[in-house]
Amino acid sequence: MRIDARVTPRASREELSILEDGTWSLRVHAPAVEGAANKACMRLLAKGLGVAKSHVRLVRGERSRRKVFEIEGITETDARRRLGAK
Numbered sequence: 001m002r003i004d005a006r007v008t009p010r011a012s013r014e015e016l017s018i019l020e021d022g023t024w025s026l027r028v029h030a031p032a033v034e035g036a037a038n039k040a041c042m043r044l045l046a047k048g049l050g051v052a053k054s055h056v057r058l059v060r061g062e063r064s065r066r067k068v069f070e071i072e073g074i075t076e077t078d079a080r081r082r083l084g085a086k
């Protein structure tokens with residue numbers, strides 16, 4: 001599955017949620033320096049969705065707050081259910 005995400009680096013708390021417009025929101029502690037926030041996003045997605053870190057890949061937006069991630073081994077329906085989203 002692919003997700004469109006809006007990333008907030010240097011957040012006070014780490015959080016993974018789905019906004020009303022269907023965009024995923026990822027808040028991570030890591031700063032947007034040398035890929036640290038990207039790595040933190042991939043770890044957060046893997047942990048939150050219960051998949052291996054190796055199954056999460058950044059497809060687009062390496063230097064942007066808007067990113068596209070590809071996640072193997074889970075459907076969008078299952079992902080929403082695990083996060084408690086509608």
